[in-house]
Amino acid sequence: MVRRRSPQEKKSLSYAKDRRNGYGENDKSSRKNIPRNKRIRNRVGRRSDSVLGEAIGPVDLDAAEKCEVDLRARSKWQTARWQKKPDTPLRVMVAYKLRRRAHRAAMAADRDRAGRDAAAAARWV
Template sequence: MSRRDPAEKKMLSYTRDRRNDYGENDKSSRKNIRRNKRTPNRSDRHRERQVLAAATGPVVAVEVAERAELRLLAKKSMWMTKRWRKWRDAPLAETVEYKLRRRARTGMVDPAVVEARIERIHRRLP
């Protein structure tokens, strides 16, 4: 394995490194991802239990059981489209460019300096 020069390391860092741009604390994702995957499953179990409770008891008619089964299958297919999905993090170059532009927009930094920095970032990208 050959050694990399600092410019190549910087270019790889801008393209490969990712930053959370979702707007929440990046450490909270450890809990929130699990919670967001857990909640729909819990609501599915709750809904199935309610539907099946209506079909329990003495077997009077097969139609009641069939109707409950149809309700379970119909609502399950509808719920599958409402699942929570993870959102990937943004590349470091995009995040840095956004922060620089925001600083120029709010008057924290001279816009000419910001454009020079952004141009330097784009030169380092492949």
């Protein structure tokens, strides 16, 4: 039998399990960007493999070693550039937004107070 959850329990689970895009880009663009970056990464791997497939004939050890070092350096640089990262948990995003909202309100209050003080000082001059 399934145990019924209280609304508080549901809310807590929602905060723990739900995720939001915290990277700062449009979340809809990830639908195109993630598959595109995976394609590019896999294409680099296929191209580096095809270079070795063309080697025919006697092996020159010095040239083979140099080629292998170049391929490893290139493929590490090209494939390690992009890595898929998970979205941020909703609990973290909500806490960040609340902190930012409070900070902005405090900054606006400071600006207003400074403006009022400057206006009052100008009246007495």
